[in-house]
Amino acid sequence: MSNIPKIVILGAGYGGILTAQRLQKELKYNEADVTLVNRHEYHYLTTHLHMPAAGTDTIENTRISISNLIDEFKIDLVKSSVQEIRPQERKIILEDGTLSYDYLIIALGGEPESFGIPGLAEHAMSIRSINSVRLIRKHIEYQFAQYKNERNAQERINFVVGGAGFSGIEFVAELADRIPKLCKEYDVDPNFVNIYNIEAASTALPGFAPELVEYAMDVLRRKGVTFKMGVAIKECTTEGVILATGEEIKAATVVWTGGIRGNRMIEAAGFETMRGRVKVDDQLHVPGHDNVFIIGDNALMFNSEGRPYPPTAQIAMQQGVCCAQNVVASIRNQQLRNFEFSNKGTVASLGKGEGVAVVGKKLMKGWSAAQLKKVVDMRYLYTIGGITLVLKKGRFL
Amino acid sequence: MSNIPKIVILGAGYGGILTAQRLQKELKYNEADVTLVNRHEYHYLTTHLHMPAAGTDTIENTRISISNLIDEFKIDLVKSSVQEIRPQERKIILEDGTLSYDYLIIALGGEPESFGIPGLAEHAMSIRSINSVRLIRKHIEYQFAQYKNERNAQERINFVVGGAGFSGIEFVAELADRIPKLCKEYDVDPNFVNIYNIEAASTALPGFAPELVEYAMDVLRRKGVTFKMGVAIKECTTEGVILATGEEIKAATVVWTGGIRGNRMIEAAGFETMRGRVKVDDQLHVPGHDNVFIIGDNALMFNSEGRPYPPTAQIAMQQGVCCAQNVVASIRNQQLRNFEFSNKGTVASLGKGEGVAVVGKKLMKGWSAAQLKKVVDMRYLYTIGGITLVLKKGRFL
Numbered sequence: 001m002s003n004i005p006k007i008v009i010l011g012a013g014y015g016g017i018l019t020a021q022r023l024q025k026e027l028k029y030n031e032a033d034v035t036l037v038n039r040h041e042y043h044y045l046t047t048h049l050h051m052p053a054a055g056t057d058t059i060e061n062t063r064i065s066i067s068n069l070i071d072e073f074k075i076d077l078v079k080s081s082v083q084e085i086r087p088q089e090r091k092i093i094l095e096d097g098t099l100s101y102d103y104l105i106i107a108l109g110g111e112p113e114s115f116g117i118p119g120l121a122e123h124a125m126s127i128r129s130i131n132s133v134r135l136i137r138k139h140i141e142y143q144f145a146q147y148k149n150e151r152n153a154q155e156r157i158n159f160v161v162g163g164a165g166f167s168g169i170e171f172v173a174e175l176a177d178r179i180p181k182l183c184k185e186y187d188v189d190p191n192f193v194n195i196y197n198i199e200a201a202s203t204a205l206p207g208f209a210p211e212l213v214e215y216a217m218d219v220l221r222r223k224g225v226t227f228k229m230g231v232a233i234k235e236c237t238t239e240g241v242i243l244a245t246g247e248e249i250k251a252a253t254v255v256w257t258g259g260i261r262g263n264r265m266i267e268a269a270g271f272e273t274m275r276g277r278v279k280v281d282d283q284l285h286v287p288g289h290d291n292v293f294i295i296g297d298n299a300l301m302f303n304s305e306g307r308p309y310p311p312t313a314q315i316a317m318q319q320g321v322c323c324a325q326n327v328v329a330s331i332r333n334q335q336l337r338n339f340e341f342s343n344k345g346t347v348a349s350l351g352k353g354e355g356v357a358v359v360g361k362k363l364m365k366g367w368s369a370a371q372l373k374k375v376v377d378m379r380y381l382y383t384i385g386g387i388t389l390v391l392k393k394g395r396f397l
Numbered sequence: 398m399s400n401i402p403k404i405v406i407l408g409a410g411y412g413g414i415l416t417a418q419r420l421q422k423e424l425k426y427n428e429a430d431v432t433l434v435n436r437h438e439y440h441y442l443t444t445h446l447h448m449p450a451a452g453t454d455t456i457e458n459t460r461i462s463i464s465n466l467i468d469e470f471k472i473d474l475v476k477s478s479v480q481e482i483r484p485q486e487r488k489i490i491l492e493d494g495t496l497s498y499d500y501l502i503i504a505l506g507g508e509p510e511s512f513g514i515p516g517l518a519e520h521a522m523s524i525r526s527i528n529s530v531r532l533i534r535k536h537i538e539y540q541f542a543q544y545k546n547e548r549n550a551q552e553r554i555n556f557v558v559g560g561a562g563f564s565g566i567e568f569v570a571e572l573a574d575r576i577p578k579l580c581k582e583y584d585v586d587p588n589f590v591n592i593y594n595i596e597a598a599s600t601a602l603p604g605f606a607p608e609l610v611e612y613a614m615d616v617l618r619r620k621g622v623t624f625k626m627g628v629a630i631k632e633c634t635t636e637g638v639i640l641a642t643g644e645e646i647k648a649a650t651v652v653w654t655g656g657i658r659g660n661r662m663i664e665a666a667g668f669e670t671m672r673g674r675v676k677v678d679d680q681l682h683v684p685g686h687d688n689v690f691i692i693g694d695n696a697l698m699f700n701s702e703g704r705p706y707p708p709t710a711q712i713a714m715q716q717g718v719c720c721a722q723n724v725v726a727s728i729r730n731q732q733l734r735n736f737e738f739s740n741k742g743t744v745a746s747l748g749k750g751e752g753v754a755v756v757g758k759k760l761m762k763g764w765s766a767a768q769l770k771k772v773v774d775m776r777y778l779y780t781i782g783g784i785t786l787v788l789k790k791g792r793f794l
Contacts, residue, residue, distance in 0.1 A: 040584075059582075131545040134583065138535070138542040145535035148528040185456070186531065187437075 005032045005331055008092060008101035010082050012038035012066050013046065014313045015296035016107035017384055018320025019327075024074045026328045035076040035099060037092065041066060043384075044130050046109075047313050048377065050167060053133035053255075054174030055140065055182075056351075061393055063130055069384055082108065085269035087289055103291050103327050106266065107320070110297030110311060113259035113275065119236035120162075124256035127167055136255060140175075143252050144186040157193045158251035160241050162233050163258035164199035165206060166348055169216060171257060172197045173351035176223035195225045196249055198241070200232035200258075205348060205356070207310075212356040215365045219350045233258075260311055262298045274300060282338035284323050293326065295319035301341070313380070315341055349373045402429045402728055405489060405498035407479050409435035409463050410443065411710045412693035413504035414781055415717025416724075421471045423725045432473040432496060434489070438463060440781075441527050443506075444710050445774065447564060450530035450652075451571035452537065452579075453748075458790055460527055466781055479505065482666035484686055500688050500724050503663065504717070507694030507708060510656035510672065516633035517559075521653035524564055533652060537572075540649050541583040554590045555648035557638050559630050560655035561596035562603060563745055566613060568654060569594045570748035573620035592622045593646055595638070597629035597655075602745060602753070604707075609753040612762045616747045630655075657708055659695045671697060679735040681720050690723065692716035698736070710777070712738055746770045 007023065009016050020036045027034070042063040051057035066077055084093035085106070092099040112128060114120035125136050140159070147156035161172050176195055183190040197204070197220070204227070205213050217227060232244040240251040262276025271278045271286050277300040278286050284299065286292045296316035301309050309315050319339060326336040345359030347369055355369030364372060381389045404420065406413050417433045424431070439460040448454035463474055481490035482503070489496040509525060511517040522533050537556070544553035558569050573592055580587040594601075594617070601624070602610050614624060629641040637648040659673025668675050668683050674697040675683050681696065683689045693713035698706050706712050716736060723733040742756030744766055752766030761769060778786045 131542075135539075135542040135546050138539045142532075142535040142539045145528075145532040149532050 004030055005102040006100065007032050007034045007103045007105070007327060008099055009034070009036045009105045009107060010085075010092065011107040011109060011296070012036055012043045012069075013107060013109055013296060013316065015316035015320040015323070016105070017043050017066075017069055018317045019105050019107060019295065019324045020070050020075055021384065022321055022324030023327065024071055026324060027074075032103075032331055033076070034074065035078055035101075036066070036070065037078045037080060037082060037094065037099065038066060039079070039081045040130065041077075041079050042130070043069060045377070045380070046128075047380075049127050049129075049133045050171040050174050050349075052130075053127050053136040053171055054178045055137045056174045056178050059130055059134060062133075064385065064389065064393060068389070082265060085265055087269055087271075087286075087292055090291075101291075103330065104293070105323055105327065106286075106292065106294045106298060107296050107316070108263045108265065108298060110260040110262055111264065111276070112256060113261035114256065115259065117233055117236060120233070120256055123236045123238055124162065124254040126256050127171060136253075140178075140253060141182070144182050144188060146252075147188060148186055154192070155240060155250040155252050157188065158240070158249065158253075159193070159195045160249055160251040160254045161195070161197045162199075162236075162241070162254065162256045164197050164201070164204035164227070164229065165257065165259075168197060168199070168257035169204055169220070170349055171255065172225055173220055173223065173349065173354070176220060176225055177351040179224065190224075193224070196228060196251070197225055198228045198231060198233055198243065198249075200230070200244075202230045204229065208346075208348075208356065209358065209363055212358070212363055212365060216348065216350055216356050219354050223351065260297060266294070266298050283326050283336045284319060284339055290330070293323045295323050301339070303341070309341060312346075314344060317380075317383070318342065345372075347373045347376060401427055402499040403497065404429050404431045404500045404502070404724060405496055406431070406433045406502045406504060407482075407489065408504040408506060408693070409433055409440045409466075410504060410506055410693060410713065412713035412717040412720070413502070414440050414463075414466055415714045416502050416504060416692065416721045417467050417472055418781065419718055419721030420724065421468055423721060424471075424728075429500075429728055430473070431471065432475055432498075433463070433467065434475045434477060434479060434491065434496065435463060436476070436478045437527065438474075438476050439527070440466060442774070442777070443525075444777075446524050446526075446530045447568040447571050447746075449527075450524050450533040450568055451575045452534045453571045453575050456527055456531060459530075461782065461786065461790060465786070479662060482662055484666055484668075484683075484689055487688075498688075500727065501690070502720055502724065503683075503689065503691045503695060504693050504713070505660045505662065505695060507657040507659055508661065508673070509653060510658035511653065512656065514630055514633060517630070517653055520633045520635055521559065521651040523653050524568060533650075537575075537650060538579070541579050541585060543649075544585060545583055551589070552637060552647040552649050554585065555637070555646065555650070556590070556592045557646055557648040557651045558592070558594045559596075559633075559638070559651065559653045561594050561598070561601035561624070561626070562654065562656075565594060565596070565654035566601055566617070567746050568652065569622055570617055570620065570746065570751070573617060573622055574748040576621065587621075590621070593625060593648070594622055595625045595628060595630055595640065595646075597627070597641075599627045601626065605743075605745075605753065606755065606760055609755070609760055609762060613745065613747055613753050616751050620748065657694060663691070663695050680723050680733045681716060681736055687727070690720045692720050698738070700738070706738060709743075711741060714777075714780070715739065742769075744770045744773060 044063040048062050052059050052062050080094040112126040143156040233241050234244045235242045240249050242248050267273045279300045284293045297311040322339045329336045347357035349355045357364040357369040441460040445459050449456050449459050477491040509523040540553040630638050631641045632639040637646050639645050664670045676697045681690045694708045719736045726733045744754035746752045754761040754766040754769050
């Protein structure tokens, strides 16, 4: 048995991959054992999932084999699903085994938050993984195929998207781009297809400049999207959704993008949580556990105005880098550093050639914002996989 | 109002298209008005439908715009669905209008024959049109997508094909070819997928030489197909099928290829029928109606041994040619000719590079039979659309 410290990273999303890559780079030979646990053998680009979900890009352009991203001579890769985290025993229960650790980095993804709306968990689909977006895509195509065999049942070509935040708007935009192609492929009159975007808040894209929100909604309205803002979904049924106003929208397809909560395993581990997320300290520790770090969807951090940062790829990646440094510092008994979020800006795509973005104080819209989105995606590929990965997966950009 | 005779052709399948094209060629200017009625604006290659159904070829390779096949200056094309045939009034009721005729050619397609098996009409899909095969294809893909989101529900990747006649065997072969690709696309282990081909008769491909039947079944077994011969399906449910032996096979996908019966509108027209088909006279007339012809799926004719010809593309095309000549002869008060079927042979494809065929007394199997199938398809394209169509649609060959 070696007595070098054992580091376990749970999850190979944005945060987990960045942590693994930085550990791989920083740690000296035999300084620590690193194990990366992930349910799938691939890493996927969460910020790109709205495209394969709508069918405007392929699954293969959205995922990357993890073995292309890490050096398996330096890091052990375990393909398994985490069942339980036991911080008292320093153990992880996997579906097919257990792992013990000295340092743990929890970089698991969150879960869709349904806010207790009845039927949502059962009847709505969500954009959260390769498997879930493949289901959405196939479900949509299947509705078109069914429509042509059922004497034109309208609910087959009514599409409801709940939530008009980033994921909701980006998905709605891609769906609106895909509909004309689906109509052509399935011989359906596009005039009969409806896309409803329903949001309880009074506006789309919360936190964005009103000017950009207006622009984005105009772009999408022109693509055929019907917005229902300031209206909550009261219930989701097998037939569609019922709104707080009492209005029923019949739709065989309901996609819920209304929110993310922490992974249920975090609560189950005995950590104190808010909506399933742990308010980590400045060094990304779970309070009271200086060998357990949480980054990404399950980490709750507040900005200087006391508002929580939304879970984004950007913050997860920065946390990953900081976390790796802090784990190395812990092993070496050095000073840990405090995490500080550096906002590089925000960009939402609105389908082909359209987008809105905020970079510093600069507002961008239209083609330039769409290009910026591509640059951000490309830069990420470069960060994790160098020029090889940009050339391989950059095709879609 | 013109007093030239009005000819109406119902259906633009193999028989209807051949009739229309021959009438277009034979009739002199102003000798008759010809109207071709079809539900879709396209003609499709029924003998090719098993490929887009399994997903091994595209829909677009399987259909041809009717306006590319007929001269719309000479023939009126009405895109509508026939609701009723009223021979006493010499009228056709369409879903959106009526048509009167002096001569009628009924070239409508048949309907799946479920032999009264409970649940089959409701829960099984069938290979009979572009819309129905598009549904099968999307249904299959959807099951794979669901499988990955439902913790591996086995019934999602069990596939039951009822019937081991031509359509059944050809579809099963394509499906077996597609499964490995689907497994790769959806990250499913091919060892978990099952294809069951169930047939009440004791053997597949009835009427074929036993040597070829054995060969075909061996090819398909090697591709992973499980045969259950001599076992009837007792019931089809939402969960799968129950066999006469009591065995239940759970499967979310059941495709029924067990038989074709005549179109229900034929019976409803008041004609005497057997399984919905009319025993036409030698000149292809409905007995007692010398201005009404039936060709293709709804025409019942017997060979010299008193056995009915199965409904095939080959016989429908030959009937179309004869029917057009007899309509022209009727108009000109000339002698009508008797239809005689000339058997050019039979070929069944068994997926990529495999097939079985009988031509005259010659038996063929393997690659040469597969090539023959392509030649037959190509020859058909040449017959209806010349070299242009061969070049355009011949890609799949």
